[in-house]
Amino acid sequence: MKISKRTFLAGLPPVALGLAGCGKSGDSAATPASTASGSAATGKKKRFAYVTNGVDPFWNTASAGVRAAEKEFGIECQVLMPPKGLVDQQRMIESALARGVDGIAISPCDAANQVGFLNEVAGRVPVITHDSDAPMSKRLCFVGMDNYKAGRAAGKLVKEILPSGGKVMLFVGRMEQLNSQQRRQGIIDEILDRPTQTLEKLNQDPLGKELSGGKFVVLDTRTDGFDYPKAKANAEDAMSRYQDLACMIGLWAYNSPMCLEAAKAAGKAGKVRIVSFDEQEPTLRGIIDGHIHGTISQQPYYYGYDSVRILKDIAEGNRGVIPSNGFFEIPIVEVRQANVQEFWKKLKTLQAAGA
Amino acid sequence: MKKLLGITALLIFVIVVTAIRNPDFLNGYNLQNLVRWTALYGFISIGAAFVIVTGGIDLSIGSVVGLTGALLAILLTKYQWPVPVAIATVLLVSLVIGLAHGVLITKVGLQPFVVTLCGLLLYRGAARFITGDQSQGFGQQFEGLRKIAVSSLPVTPTFGIPVPSILLAIVATLAGLLLHKTVWGRHLLALGGNELAARFSGVRTDLIKIQAYAICAVMSGVSGILFSLDLNSIQPSGLGEFFELYAIAAAVLGGCTLRGGEGTIVGVLIGTALMRVLYNAINILGIPTHLEFAIIGAVILAGVVTDELVRRMANRRLG
Numbered sequence: 001m002k003i004s005k006r007t008f009l010a011g012l013p014p015v016a017l018g019l020a021g022c023g024k025s026g027d028s029a030a031t032p033a034s035t036a037s038g039s040a041a042t043g044k045k046k047r048f049a050y051v052t053n054g055v056d057p058f059w060n061t062a063s064a065g066v067r068a069a070e071k072e073f074g075i076e077c078q079v080l081m082p083p084k085g086l087v088d089q090q091r092m093i094e095s096a097l098a099r100g101v102d103g104i105a106i107s108p109c110d111a112a113n114q115v116g117f118l119n120e121v122a123g124r125v126p127v128i129t130h131d132s133d134a135p136m137s138k139r140l141c142f143v144g145m146d147n148y149k150a151g152r153a154a155g156k157l158v159k160e161i162l163p164s165g166g167k168v169m170l171f172v173g174r175m176e177q178l179n180s181q182q183r184r185q186g187i188i189d190e191i192l193d194r195p196t197q198t199l200e201k202l203n204q205d206p207l208g209k210e211l212s213g214g215k216f217v218v219l220d221t222r223t224d225g226f227d228y229p230k231a232k233a234n235a236e237d238a239m240s241r242y243q244d245l246a247c248m249i250g251l252w253a254y255n256s257p258m259c260l261e262a263a264k265a266a267g268k269a270g271k272v273r274i275v276s277f278d279e280q281e282p283t284l285r286g287i288i289d290g291h292i293h294g295t296i297s298q299q300p301y302y303y304g305y306d307s308v309r310i311l312k313d314i315a316e317g318n319r320g321v322i323p324s325n326g327f328f329e330i331p332i333v334e335v336r337q338a339n340v341q342e343f344w345k346k347l348k349t350l351q352a353a354g355a
Numbered sequence: 356m357k358k359l360l361g362i363t364a365l366l367i368f369v370i371v372v373t374a375i376r377n378p379d380f381l382n383g384y385n386l387q388n389l390v391r392w393t394a395l396y397g398f399i400s401i402g403a404a405f406v407i408v409t410g411g412i413d414l415s416i417g418s419v420v421g422l423t424g425a426l427l428a429i430l431l432t433k434y435q436w437p438v439p440v441a442i443a444t445v446l447l448v449s450l451v452i453g454l455a456h457g458v459l460i461t462k463v464g465l466q467p468f469v470v471t472l473c474g475l476l477l478y479r480g481a482a483r484f485i486t487g488d489q490s491q492g493f494g495q496q497f498e499g500l501r502k503i504a505v506s507s508l509p510v511t512p513t514f515g516i517p518v519p520s521i522l523l524a525i526v527a528t529l530a531g532l533l534l535h536k537t538v539w540g541r542h543l544l545a546l547g548g549n550e551l552a553a554r555f556s557g558v559r560t561d562l563i564k565i566q567a568y569a570i571c572a573v574m575s576g577v578s579g580i581l582f583s584l585d586l587n588s589i590q591p592s593g594l595g596e597f598f599e600l601y602a603i604a605a606a607v608l609g610g611c612t613l614r615g616g617e618g619t620i621v622g623v624l625i626g627t628a629l630m631r632v633l634y635n636a637i638n639i640l641g642i643p644t645h646l647e648f649a650i651i652g653a654v655i656l657a658g659v660v661t662d663e664l665v666r667r668m669a670n671r672r673l674g
Binding site: 055056057060081083175207208219220222223224226227228229230232233234236237238239240241243254257258261264265266280281282285 | 377379380382384385388392395483488489490492494495505582585586587588589590592593594596597634635638639641642643644645
């Protein structure tokens with residue numbers, strides 16, 4: 001039997017509407033559009049938007065912090081996770097503005113080139129940045145860690161596990177983001193025994209160049225474009241190319257779990273050392289098992305919680321909450337085998353509180 | 356087989372150049388990894404070939420990989436279904452997706468590009484919805500099942516034959532026999548060459564097309580299962596992204612023409628291997644990763660242009 005095009009298309013709208021109704025409240029797509037231009041005008045709850053730079057488990061923990069702040073302060077905050085980077089991020093921010101919000105926290109995908117857009121947004125509602133800063137823009141402050149300092153902390157973990165030095169390789173999703181660049185430079189400067197730089201005048205080593213100093217050699221920084229199979233293949237290829245590779249450092253949350261999978265398959269788990277960032281479950285388990293030496297946690301829960309708290313205060317006219325240097329620092333936590341259980345327990349409690 | 360000379364020569368050329376510049380390329384561990392990745396991507400390339408031979412296209416391959424990978428993890432870890440039931444369900448879902456594509460294309464008369472483009476969005480959205488956009492994994496469970504993707508049969512102390520490559524060898528043999536040695540395969544090639552002529556010759560073109568899309572989707576499902584087991588970390592918004600392009604590129608490199616009616620399974624395997632060898636060579640030679648796409652694009656283009664020129668010259672001589 002041949003189905004006519006008209007019959008088939010007539011059946012589509014109800015199906016599409018049915019699907020659209022399946023979203024949870026609070027999801028980015030589920031909140032109905034409103035013509036209100038902010039809660040101040042309508043006298044309703046304050047409404048904010050918390051915009052990430054992608055979809056990642058890291059942001060789920062930050063989202064738990066947002067939810068906890070929502071409950072504590074009696075406000076509403078949408079968490080918007082753009083699946084496709086910059087273009088989606090811009091679209092989502094514009095939609096949030098159209099719906100009406102009293103402030104936005106943004107993790108810019110490309111800080112240097114988004115200044116114009118961020119300033120446009122800042123002209124309409126208070127804007128703060130989190131996770132990755134855009135210091136040239138008119139954002140009111142930045143909530144996050146000092147990525148250079150975090151990089152140096154990761155470098156110290158490398159020195160700790162390899163006191164006699166060795167060859168190390170860095171793995172990261174993308175190098176365009178400011179936080180990747182600062183983190184990478186912090187690691188390099190620390191393990192090559194270089195003096196500390198400032199974020200304002202950060203000299204960066206070029207990519208694709210072998211660097212050596214002290215007892216260490218930094219072989220390369222390999223990127224994977226957020227592609228997990230590629231991230232794993234990069235780690236495998238590094239072990240193929242350098243039989244004497246001593247340490248793999250994963251700069252983004254998923255990098256070290258992929259390095260660990262590659263090391264396990266090669267029978268080198270625990271032999272090729274791994275140092276990590278963030279607190280994905282496989283990373284924490286790897287630390288417990290002794291396959292990953294340690295990780296630098298950014299405490300993303302507080303990225304969410306403190307961003308919303310600061311936005312709420314600003315919206316209520318309390319500008320004193322903005323730090324004078326424009327940087328609200330979330331301290332890093334170094335997680336090793338000695339404190340991993342305690343850290344994981346606390347993380348689960350925080351995630352449950354924001355569920 | 357003459358059609359495969361160009362691509363085979365290119366594969367050998369890349370292997371030889373890489374091996375000369377860095378002999379570590381030929382170490383057992385690296386070769387084992389190369390064979391494993393070729394196998395993992397091989398399933399989707401074979402699937403894509405069946406559709407391309409009909410003159411169609413399937414843009415939803417990557418999203419089906421993402422959906423099936425995420426679904427398997429959820430069924431096993433969250434709902435704790437028995438392994439055989441979970442795998443059968445995942446494959447059944449893939450089959451239904453493929454049959455739906457086929458029916459929409461043949462019976463409703465929609466363009467394959469449109470149907471599978473909508474599928475690309477729909478299945479990616481479905482994967483993100485069923486997982487709540489949370490990464491999935493098997494944790495430390497299912498180590499036995501994961502061996503299907505990560506273990507190998509040792510041949511030398513450093514080299515083993517990866518299990519996925521054995522699975523691919525079986526599937527590729529069956530696919531080769533189906534495409535080249537059966538009436539069904541002849542009909543598939545015939546309809547790709549000239550659908551109207553094939554239909555007037557009594558070939559049930561609609562049915563065969565539906566079956567081709569079903570094969571492609573099931574291959575994507577198999578690949579999704581293997582990728583999820585291999586990585587032990589499935590990001591619903593990202594796993595499988597652009598895989599359809601890798602699959603289509605491998606199939607076209609291997610001699611399938613996008614006009615339909617031509618293609619061999621051996622060629623598809625060589626095309627897949629070439630793609631993986633190029634990615635591997637870039638890392639092994641320490642070429643900066645930001646040059647990766649440019650190099651792969653340039654090498655493939657050079658290969659296809661050379662192949663076309665050699666073919667034209669050969670035709671002229673014959674003429």
